[in-house]
């Protein structure tokens with residue numbers, strides 16, 4: 001069977017004054033080396049993308065992290081300056097892909113911003129600057145130019161017993177993860193169940209209730225240490241297995 005392909009929504013970024021549709025290497029590399037799937041980077045157009053036309057040609061959907069934030073208007077709030085930076089093209093591409101992948105039973109792994117997009121796509125809401133809330137940790141990365149340091153594994157997360165994530169990891173209870181976010185789920189979407197939380201109560205993982213296949217979002221970054229960190233590797237390997245199963249089912 002040919003190597004399966006997953007869609008990866010790009011970010012729309014300006015690099016040296018030029019607009020690029022780009023995905024970070026760490027996500028597509030983990031997809032290739034650990035999930036053993038290829039990535040099809042989807043341009044982040046605000047108008048004109050056809051989610052079904054894209055999903056007809058792939059076997060999974062991998063929604064990556066990004067320093068940009070989902071626009072608050074998508075979950076019923078007025079945007080204020082500190083809610084940015086925004087990427088409306090990414091929002092307009094990811095949310096329809098997420099909804100249709102779930103409806104069509106196509107495997108979905110959503111990471112960090114991707115978990116936030118999953119929650120908004122299904123009708124939930126987000127909160128910003130969570131570190132300013134009383135009793136909430138600072139989940140942002142340390143100020144450092146060193147990416148390994150920024151993505152260092154440094155935070156506890158409690159995986160709920162009997163959850164999908166626990167099944168994929170082969171364990172429940174405390175795991176250690178990295179953390180690079182200042183937003184988090186406020187209201188969990190109706191179709192999602194909480195799979196893991198940080199000791200400060202921050203939601204760290206969700207899954208789609210009744211999903212026909214792998215359909216999870218995590219607030220941490222399993223892609224970054226996917227080759228060396230056990231829970232990270234387990235998650236990407238399980239996603240890859242679900243993608244291969246879906247591809248095989250399409251082949252009939």
Ligand SMILES: N[C@@H](CCC(=O)NCCCC(=O)O)C(=O)O
Pocket residue numbers: 024064065066067068069111112113114180181182183184
């Ligand atoms: N912007 C959102 C989501 C955070 C996120 O996806 N972080 C990824 C790390 C950014 C990078 O690659 O440098 C939030 O802040 O909650």
